[in-house]
Amino acid sequence: MSTKANVLWKYFHKGEKQNSAHYATxxxxxxxxxxxxLREDYEERVxxxxxxxxxNEEQKWFDDACQAVPSVRGDKHxxxxxxxxxxxxxxxxxxxxxAKSEARAQRHAERDTASKKAPRTTQTK
Ligand SMILES: [Zn+2]
Numbered sequence: 001m002s003t004k005a006n007v008l009w010k011y012f013h014k015g016e017k018q019n020s021a022h023y024a025t026x027x028x029x030x031x032x033x034x035x036x037x038l039r040e041d042y043e044e045r046v047x048x049x050x051x052x053x054x055x056n057e058e059q060k061w062f063d064d065a066c067q068a069v070p071s072v073r074g075d076k077h078x079x080x081x082x083x084x085x086x087x088x089x090x091x092x093x094x095x096x097x098x099a100k101s102e103a104r105a106q107r108h109a110e111r112d113t114a115s116k117k118a119p120r121t122t123q124t125k
Contacts, residue, residue, distance in 0.1 A: 006079070006106075008076060008079040008080070008099070008102060011027065011095060011096070011098075011099040012025040012026060012028060012074070013025060013026045013028055013031060015071060018074075022073050022075060023074035024071035024074065025071060025073070025079075026065075026066050026071055027082055027083070027092055027094065028095075028099075029096060030070075030092060030094045031065050032065075033094040034065040034068040038061055038064055038065060038068070039061075042057060042058070042060075042061040045057050080103045080107050082095075083099055083100050084100055084107065
């Protein structure tokens with residue numbers, strides 16, 4: 001695939017490849033939220049741990065967070081639907097404002113392109 005990476009990737013963690021074209025991805029806002037709720041458990045496990053254990057546990061903490069949040073298909077439309085909602089989805093409660101406004105901008109850009117393809121006969125200005 002040679003498509004330019006969408007800037008929305010910045011707000012998602014790329015996980016396992018689901019099929020030849022798509023990765024399972026996780027919203028960073030949702031991930032951080034899940035991590036916070038697992039923090040106590042993690043800190044308990046590393047309380048007297050050495051460096052190596054700490055590293056492994058931190059890895060596990062992240063993996064557990066991935067398990068806890070629903071994965072999003074790794075493409076632009078799924079990203080936008082997750083961040084600002086769609087008919088089938090509610091908008092994400094955990095994503096940053098920055099991520100959401102980028103998603104809104106991209107959705108608008110798409111609508112503009114779509115309406116140019118099917119020009120209206122009436123023109124205001
Ligand atoms: Zn999210």
